[in-house]
Amino acid sequence: MAMNRRDLLIASGGALTAAMAGRALAQEAQGQPMMGNPTLPLPPEQRMGWAVVGLGSFAVGQLMPAFGDANRSRLTALVSGNPEKLARLADTYGVEHTYSYDDYDSIIDNPAIDCVQIALPVGLHAEYTIRALEAGKHVLCEKPMASTSAECEAMIAAARKAGKALGVGYRVHFEPTNRAALSMITGGEIGTMRHVRAEHGFQADPENWAPHRWRLEKQLAGGGSMYDIGIYGINTSLMMLEGDAPVSMSAVYAYPKDDARFREVEGGVDWRIIMRSGAVVSGSSSYCYSPYHSKQTYIGNKSSLRMSPA
Known part of the structure; x- marks a missing residue:
């Protein structure tokens, strides 16, 4: 029997429809039991x-x-x-x-x-x-x-x-990168700690960013850059020096003398801590750094470790 192109397409379409219908009858969606032991959220x-x-x-x-x-x-x-x-x-x-x-x-x-x-x-x-x-x-x-x-x-x-x-809510003790660094330091990978350097800061811009305004008011902020961002350097450094303890500390204010932003709080602090082991921990905090600064370096007698951002 002769079949033109139109008849061929109609016949092919019918065969495809029949095949899909047969497959639909042969395959049915079925629920499966939960596999393994997944962690589920609480109700x-x-x-x-x-x-x-x-x-x-x-x-x-x-x-x-x-x-x-x-x-x-x-x-x-x-x-x-x-x-x-x-x-x-x-x-x-x-x-x-x-x-x-x-x-x-x-x-x-x-x-x-x-x-x-x-x-x-x-x-x-x-x-x-x-x-x-x-x-x-x-x-x-x-x-x-x-x-x-x-x-x-x-x-x-x-x-x-x-x-x-x-x-x-200090984040430093729980962040995976900090936990990994602590594991390397306590595991002896950098040797005996000699010096830690921590630098944290940003450019305070109260005119263009409202959250910076209260940071420059003593009554609301409590203090300046050290309270806000410098504490990350001190907190993380002491976390990394397990079993050690500070024996002395010194610091100086370090920011533009006549900067009107800092009438009530300090714009920057350079600080230094001597540990019982003899290790030196030093750093800075500032509302005058640009771009955003968050760096820590751990120097041992075998190798060094740097985190940025920290």
């Missing part, structure tokens, strides 16, 4: 409920988005003095409970809040930490812990009285 009602206090650039840009990856925690409340921002972020993240700073103490009545994250300027850390502890909540406070050692002691005392946990 929402079993996760720790967190209230974030202070919705500045750090909370909005880093802290709150991180809850999307959390398996054991959930964002249950927000606290802010800006009603419009509070409402918008609560709607975006599906957060039911919101508070202003005026009704902050009423978190005591909310069982959905287990822990409070303090993301306010440093000068407010002690007050809002203590109030959260007195409300029966655990607290994770951003660094630095407070403006003075007396405020830190008061925060610790409040946690002990309430029987609640109090933590400070």
